[in-house]
Amino acid sequence: MTGLPQGVCNIRDAVATGEASAVEICQGYLNRIQTVDKSLNAFNQIEYDTALERATAIDRERVPNDSRLLLGVPIAIKDNICTRGIRTTGSSRILESWIPPYDATVIERLQNAGAIVIGKTNCDEFAMGSSNENSAFGPVRNPWNLERSPGGSSGGSAVAVATEMAAASLGSDTGGSVRQPAALCGVVGLKPTYGRVSRYGLLAFASSLDQIGPLTRTVTDAARMLAVIAGPDSSDSTTSDKPIPNYLKGLTGKLDDLRIGVPRKILAEGVDDKVLQAFDEALETLSSLGVKIREIELPHAQYAIPTYYLIATAEASSNLARYDGVRYTSRVDLEPKVASLSLMYEKTRAQGFGAEVKRRIMLGTYVLSAGYYDAYYLKAQQVRTLIKSDYDTAFNEVDSILMPTSPTPAFPLKKRAHDPLEMYLADVFTVSANLAGLPAISVPCGFTSDRLPIGLQCIGRPFDEESLLRLAHGYEQATTWWTETPPI
Amino acid sequence: MRTKKPGNYVANFEDHTLASAMPSILTKEDVDRVAELARLELTESEREMFIRQLTDILVYAQQVCELDTTGVVPTTHVLTNQGTLRPDEPRPSLSRKDALANAPDPDTEKGFFRVPKVIK
Numbered sequence: 001m002t003g004l005p006q007g008v009c010n011i012r013d014a015v016a017t018g019e020a021s022a023v024e025i026c027q028g029y030l031n032r033i034q035t036v037d038k039s040l041n042a043f044n045q046i047e048y049d050t051a052l053e054r055a056t057a058i059d060r061e062r063v064p065n066d067s068r069l070l071l072g073v074p075i076a077i078k079d080n081i082c083t084r085g086i087r088t089t090g091s092s093r094i095l096e097s098w099i100p101p102y103d104a105t106v107i108e109r110l111q112n113a114g115a116i117v118i119g120k121t122n123c124d125e126f127a128m129g130s131s132n133e134n135s136a137f138g139p140v141r142n143p144w145n146l147e148r149s150p151g152g153s154s155g156g157s158a159v160a161v162a163t164e165m166a167a168a169s170l171g172s173d174t175g176g177s178v179r180q181p182a183a184l185c186g187v188v189g190l191k192p193t194y195g196r197v198s199r200y201g202l203l204a205f206a207s208s209l210d211q212i213g214p215l216t217r218t219v220t221d222a223a224r225m226l227a228v229i230a231g232p233d234s235s236d237s238t239t240s241d242k243p244i245p246n247y248l249k250g251l252t253g254k255l256d257d258l259r260i261g262v263p264r265k266i267l268a269e270g271v272d273d274k275v276l277q278a279f280d281e282a283l284e285t286l287s288s289l290g291v292k293i294r295e296i297e298l299p300h301a302q303y304a305i306p307t308y309y310l311i312a313t314a315e316a317s318s319n320l321a322r323y324d325g326v327r328y329t330s331r332v333d334l335e336p337k338v339a340s341l342s343l344m345y346e347k348t349r350a351q352g353f354g355a356e357v358k359r360r361i362m363l364g365t366y367v368l369s370a371g372y373y374d375a376y377y378l379k380a381q382q383v384r385t386l387i388k389s390d391y392d393t394a395f396n397e398v399d400s401i402l403m404p405t406s407p408t409p410a411f412p413l414k415k416r417a418h419d420p421l422e423m424y425l426a427d428v429f430t431v432s433a434n435l436a437g438l439p440a441i442s443v444p445c446g447f448t449s450d451r452l453p454i455g456l457q458c459i460g461r462p463f464d465e466e467s468l469l470r471l472a473h474g475y476e477q478a479t480t481w482w483t484e485t486p487p488i
Numbered sequence: 489m490r491t492k493k494p495g496n497y498v499a500n501f502e503d504h505t506l507a508s509a510m511p512s513i514l515t516k517e518d519v520d521r522v523a524e525l526a527r528l529e530l531t532e533s534e535r536e537m538f539i540r541q542l543t544d545i546l547v548y549a550q551q552v553c554e555l556d557t558t559g560v561v562p563t564t565h566v567l568t569n570q571g572t573l574r575p576d577e578p579r580p581s582l583s584r585k586d587a588l589a590n591a592p593d594p595d596t597e598k599g600f601f602r603v604p605k606v607i608k
Binding site: 102193194195234237238239300302303309310317321324327329330331334339340341343344345346350353359361362363366369380382383385388420424435437462 | 518528541548564589
């Protein structure tokens with residue numbers, strides 16, 4: 001990629017001023033994909049032709065002082081976000097050949113801002129997983145160490161950005177699926193407040209937790225992506241009409257009015273030593289920038305994982321009922337003699353879904369079933385209220401809450417795949433932000449001795465992405481972790 | 489043909505306390521019943537695997553029951569001001585052709601999704 005501008009803001013400015021053409025930039029990224037993706041498997045679909053056609057059109061139509069925020073920026077899209085005319089599979093066999101007849105709202109907004117969809121990225125099937133091993137199209141590999149997981153479920157989106165196969169990407173975050181792979185791959189990942197970004201056109205996993213967010217190399221790029229995709233949408237009634245601040249102008253570098261809280265008690269166990277060390281060093285850096293740090297309590301934090309898995313699987317079992325062999329491409333055909341509607345459903349779903357998706361559908365169906373609803377689902381929704389009120393209380397005293405994004409760096413592929421519960425525990429620091437609807441960001445904050453990236457997570461007040469981005473940006477500018485690139 | 493109606497197996501649920509409604513071990517019958525509700529055909533090895541794994545997960549999840557949640561309002565909308573309304577005016581929507589385009593067995597002439605025969 002020598003000589004070409006990199007990153008969302010640089011590319012956009014170069015294309016807008018005519019310093020570089022959208023076509024040469026797009027071609028550069030496509031070449032990069034062709035060179036390295038064979039060993040990474042980050043893409044389910046690469047849009048060679050349509051991306052270049054679009055780049056050509058952008059160069060042709062460009063006007064002086066073009067104000068579009070993502071002009072000519074090649075962006076990779078997680079394969080659970082609908083793209084009209086481009087195969088969208090959710091990395092599931094059951095949608096292997098599904099071509100959406102419409103664009104997700106975020107895609108429309110990216111296109112209107114001049115972005116170029118360069119391809120669809122691999123992920124855990126229907127975004128269910130923390131390792132990207134649950135994809136029907138094979139795992140994505142971590143570019144820092146090919147034998148390790150990139151994290152999940154937006155593993156392909158994180159790898160695409162980390163290895164310069166896309167200037168930025170979109171992922172979806174239901175329990176950490178943007179932030180955790182961002183941390184494990186050494187990039188920035190932002191989960192916006194629930195309701196800040198439209199979910200219309202996102203393959204629904206757990207509707208009360210899902211949120212689409214950007215993965216980028218820098219916080220500035222994340223701010224620009226959010227500026228484009230945020231805002232109310234008449235096709236998603238859970239979007240908020242709260243005003244959207246100028247996220248880019250908010251990146252002032254001034255942090256000395258910010259107070260952050262550290263829930264020290266929940267870091268006492270199960271956190272990798274090097275992760276904890278990097279986290280403490282990050283706190284020192286922030287302190288030197290004038291940030292005031294204090295310890296806080298999140299008394300119900302230990303219940304976050306069970307609460308999350310009860311609610312998320314319940315909602316998933318309901319959302320995935322639509323894949324029944326009637327409307328979405330795949331169907332198992334039966335001999336007319338034995339054919340029945342219910343047998344067709346059962347066989348189609350048995351063949352179309354992978355093991356983790358089946359497991360979650362089973363668990364969710366169980367906790368919603370007659371007799372167990374109150375004991376599990378209702379109870380979990382009550383505990384969710386308690387978890388959220390812990391955060392409300394903490395935010396009376398602090399502006400942001402910090403903890404590691406993931407308790408460990410990237411783990412070896414296959415290591416956790418045999419034990420679903422062990423895999424679920426990896427989400428211990430990320431699920432709370434989804435349960436409480438809060439915005440959260442992961443930024444690179446160090447490396448292990450064998451060069452695996454570590455992520456710092458900042459959680460903010462609802463709809464205060466502005467302060468969150470300002471904090472993350474101030475930290476980023478005081479460090480150089482984000483400038484490191486993987487050896488591929 | 490299956491004759492068991494979903495829900496029969498817990499007909500006497502009200503007689504139990506909440507704690508006893510949460511079995512520490514799932515039985516084969518539980519798993520079969522849930523698979524039926526979920527419209528999933530399981531292989532024998534999947535059934536064995538799910539009995540074990542779902543039991544593990546449920547035992548772990550039962551720690552939420554340690555908590556006294558008397559009087560705690562369950563979360564329905566995580567943030568306030570959710571559920572925005574818009575005027576109930578017709579807008580363009582998917583054409584019938586587009587809606588049927590991905591169907592495995594569409595009747596494009598009449599505009600139907602075709603399914604195996606339901607009525608004998």
